[in-house]
Amino acid sequence: MSHSQRSDIFLLDAERTTWHDETLWFVRQKRDKAVYALPEFQDLRELASQIKNHTLSKLDFYLTQFEEAAKRNGVQVHWAADAAEHNTIVLGLIKKHGATRVVKSKSMLTEECHLNPHLIKHGVEVIDTDLGERIIQMREEAPSHVVLPAIHLKKEDVGDTFHIHLGTAKGNNDPQQLTEAARQHLREKFLAGEVAISGVNFAIAETGSVVVCTNEGNADLGVNLAKVHIACMGMEKLIPRLSDLSVFTRVLTRSATGQPVTTYTSHFTKPAPGKEMHIVIVDNGRTKQLGRPDFRASLKCIRCGACMNTCPVYRRSGGHSYDFTIPGPIGAILSPNIDMRKHASLPFASTLCGSCTDVCPVKIDIHTQLYKWRQVLAEEGEIPASKKWSMRLLSSVLSRPGVYGLGGKVARQGLRFLPHGLTHAKGYNPWAIARELPEPPKQSFREWYNQQQKNS
Amino acid sequence: MTNVFDGFKSQKRMKVGLFIPCYVDQFYPQVGIATLQLLEKLGVKAHFPKQQTCCGQPMANSGCERDAIPVYHNFVDTFQDYDYVVGPAGSCVYHVRKHFNIIDQTPQVEHVRTNTRELFDFIINVLGISEIPGSFPHKVGLHLSCHGQRGLHQANESEMTPVRDGQLKRLLTSMKGLEFTELDRNDECCGFGGTFCVSEAGISARMGQDRVKDHVRNGTQVLTGGDMSCLMHLEGIIRRGKLPIKVMHAAEILNGAIL
Numbered sequence: 280m281s282h283s284q285r286s287d288i289f290l291l292d293a294e295r296t297t298w299h300d301e302t303l304w305f306v307r308q309k310r311d312k313a314v315y316a317l318p319e320f321q322d323l324r325e326l327a328s329q330i331k332n333h334t335l336s337k338l339d340f341y342l343t344q345f346e347e348a349a350k351r352n353g354v355q356v357h358w359a360a361d362a363a364e365h366n367t368i369v370l371g372l373i374k375k376h377g378a379t380r381v382v383k384s385k386s387m388l389t390e391e392c393h394l395n396p397h398l399i400k401h402g403v404e405v406i407d408t409d410l411g412e413r414i415i416q417m418r419e420e421a422p423s424h425v426v427l428p429a430i431h432l433k434k435e436d437v438g439d440t441f442h443i444h445l446g447t448a449k450g451n452n453d454p455q456q457l458t459e460a461a462r463q464h465l466r467e468k469f470l471a472g473e474v475a476i477s478g479v480n481f482a483i484a485e486t487g488s489v490v491v492c493t494n495e496g497n498a499d500l501g502v503n504l505a506k507v508h509i510a511c512m513g514m515e516k517l518i519p520r521l522s523d524l525s526v527f528t529r530v531l532t533r534s535a536t537g538q539p540v541t542t543y544t545s546h547f548t549k550p551a552p553g554k555e556m557h558i559v560i561v562d563n564g565r566t567k568q569l570g571r572p573d574f575r576a577s578l579k580c581i582r583c584g585a586c587m588n589t590c591p592v593y594r595r596s597g598g599h600s601y602d603f604t605i606p607g608p609i610g611a612i613l614s615p616n617i618d619m620r621k622h623a624s625l626p627f628a629s630t631l632c633g634s635c636t637d638v639c640p641v642k643i644d645i646h647t648q649l650y651k652w653r654q655v656l657a658e659e660g661e662i663p664a665s666k667k668w669s670m671r672l673l674s675s676v677l678s679r680p681g682v683y684g685l686g687g688k689v690a691r692q693g694l695r696f697l698p699h700g701l702t703h704a705k706g707y708n709p710w711a712i713a714r715e716l717p718e719p720p721k722q723s724f725r726e727w728y729n730q731q732q733k734n735s
Numbered sequence: 736m737t738n739v740f741d742g743f744k745s746q747k748r749m750k751v752g753l754f755i756p757c758y759v760d761q762f763y764p765q766v767g768i769a770t771l772q773l774l775e776k777l778g779v780k781a782h783f784p785k786q787q788t789c790c791g792q793p794m795a796n797s798g799c800e801r802d803a804i805p806v807y808h809n810f811v812d813t814f815q816d817y818d819y820v821v822g823p824a825g826s827c828v829y830h831v832r833k834h835f836n837i838i839d840q841t842p843q844v845e846h847v848r849t850n851t852r853e854l855f856d857f858i859i860n861v862l863g864i865s866e867i868p869g870s871f872p873h874k875v876g877l878h879l880s881c882h883g884q885r886g887l888h889q890a891n892e893s894e895m896t897p898v899r900d901g902q903l904k905r906l907l908t909s910m911k912g913l914e915f916t917e918l919d920r921n922d923e924c925c926g927f928g929g930t931f932c933v934s935e936a937g938i939s940a941r942m943g944q945d946r947v948k949d950h951v952r953n954g955t956q957v958l959t960g961g962d963m964s965c966l967m968h969l970e971g972i973i974r975r976g977k978l979p980i981k982v983m984h985a986a987e988i989l990n991g992a993i994l
Contacts, residue, residue: 283935290937300945304920315897589894591924595941628935630928630942631796632881637894650796650834657798666934670799677757677794678805680786687761709933713940714971717762724760724767728783 281624286596300594309537328642331579341484348487352549362392378473384498385409386478408497423598426584475501479512488548492541515578530640534585586635608635623661626652694719753781754822757789769990792830815843820851825883869992872912876955880962927968
């Protein structure tokens with residue numbers, strides 16, 4: 280299915296679409312307020328962008344520096360070329376400790392690698408401890424947003440889910456009571472957790488530390504209670520120095536939710552006495568993207584989700600319409616790198632309005648990359664043949680002024696005299712499903728102009 | 736007719752090519768006429784070279800940029816001898832300026848890219864006119880087209896600042912009796928998006944409907960903007976809904992209202 284086909288399913292529930300759009304627009308407005316209040320925000324974006332550009336340009340150096348520093352701290356560092364290797368490493372560490380109960384804080388990387396199904400298949404219980412993630416885990420759904428993974432669900436949906444899985448009263452949709460039920464349930468899991476897996480927001484090359492940003496404190500609770508901490512990170516998460524971090528903490532949550540900073544910004548540097556800490560550094564297509572000059576900048580992404588909140592398409596099609604771990608505009612430029620054929624429709628799921636580029640806190644030229652992916656996809660034969668040939672035909676008309684003038688006249692006359700039911704037939708004119716065609720005038724501009732020239 | 740802009744007579748020596756985008760030529764000749772007449776009232780006699788067709792954007796945005804190359808060359812050949820190329824469509828102008836980078840950058844190509852200007856940008860920044868005396872006593876909803884606003888920087892962006900300001904708003908402010916609609920969302924995309932309007936027809940329509948509702952809710956009588964493509968899409972939705980909103984390109988308002 281293409282993005283537009285999946286969107287059509289989402290759009291069937293018009294009220295829910297309105298609610299989804301307004302909820303995310305509210306988040307965008309919170310972001311705006313936080314941004315307007317900070318006169319230096321545009322300078323911070325520029326600085327964040329430059330730090331990321333610099334780091335990506337010397338990634339091999341910073342990765343080595345990071346590994347050495349982490350090892351000095353007593354952390355064990357593992358390298359994974361792809362998702363399968365990542366999953367094997369993580370499972371191996373869990374098995375080595377004879378553990379079966381794992382708690383996990385939010386990590387888009389482990390979603391990308393499909394870690395949970397792999398662990399479950401091998402007899403490991405893995406519990407997502409971020410509230411939104413836990414809800415969708417119970418429902419066996421994928422996250423629909425990188426920061427707000429359950430944003431596609433209403434409180435009624437959560438009430439139903441908790442009734443089934445946590446035994447809350449049927450019809451209890453009170454957010455506070457539902458949260459309390461989740462809290463009690465998760466507390467048990469936290470206490471039982473033998474291994475804690477976390478994602479990584481930033482990895483600091485000079486210190487070898489990883490930084491995890493959460494609002495719920497679930498990463499801290501999980502990591503500090505378990506014997507073993509496994510931090511999983513994409514290799515693009517690096518920043519050079521600890522002093523660079525403040526630039527990112529200042530733009531990250533302002534862009535994401537409009538908060539000045541996340542509730543918890545936790546630094547994990549070395550294992551506590553008697554405990555183990557591991558870091559798994561994952562490539563999984565990132566080197567390939569780094570090798571594409573036009574798309575390299577997509578690796579600057581800090582996963583704030585601002586491009587999703589602002590995207591007028593995402594807000595009305597929902598995160599699942601992208602069918603990729605990272606949805607929205609940023610997902611549409613990351614996904615073709617992973618599987619061009621499968622995700623061929625995503626770069627076309629945009630009007631190229633450019634709002635994504637303008638909210639991006641690290642200045643990724645998202646809409647320009649969407650345009651460029653379209654060119655790559657067409658070159659690689661990944662656009663529908665009908666589109667390819669109609670564009671060739673259009674080009675041959677538009678590069679011949681005489682043919683264009685005559686063609687326009689014929690088409691206009693056709694529209695004028697054919698019955699409305701035929702010109703607006705929904706079966707073959709998608710424009711007409713919800714819109715009238717323009718009323719064709721008797722004369723084109725050029726015909727009028729010629730007449731004026733003759734008369735004068 | 737007396738020309739209130741006689742002070743700008745020197746502009747007449749400037750050689751200006753009128754760029755009328757293909758869909759305006761075919762479906763909205765009145766917008767082309769208004770553009771030509773408005774420029775004339777402002778002291779500029781623009782010329783319409785007949786071999787012009789299109790900027791090539793429909794092919795390029797569909798991923799077929801290479802197929803658009805002969806169209807780009809036709810555009811440059813058509814307009815290379817003019818000092819300025821002026822068109823009433825931010826999106827097409829943006830395409831020429833930004834995306835004609837894939838053909839050889841000869842002096843002619845560079846000249847055309849640099850000097851292709853959106854109509855209101857040309858009026859304000861080349862002609863130096865910031866006020867047009869006239870009267871238009873209606874409640875006007877201004878649709879900011881994304882390519883004009885974010886691409887050509889013709890208006891402030893809500894992503895950057897809460898101040899709602901821009902070239903077209905300033906020009907229209909000088910119209911007596913004109914009141915602007917305060918929209919809930921000042922600069923959300925209308926959902927036209929070129930071939931997006933048919934390849935993602937459902938989302939495109941829904942975006943347009945939401946834009947129109949914002950105008951209805953806040954009392955727009957006349958919906959205007961600088962880009963007829965967005966307006967064509969919004970007009971299609973307004974006419975389907977039989978809503979009491981008139982759609983006009985801003986060139987039509989200024990040309991009709993000028994004193």
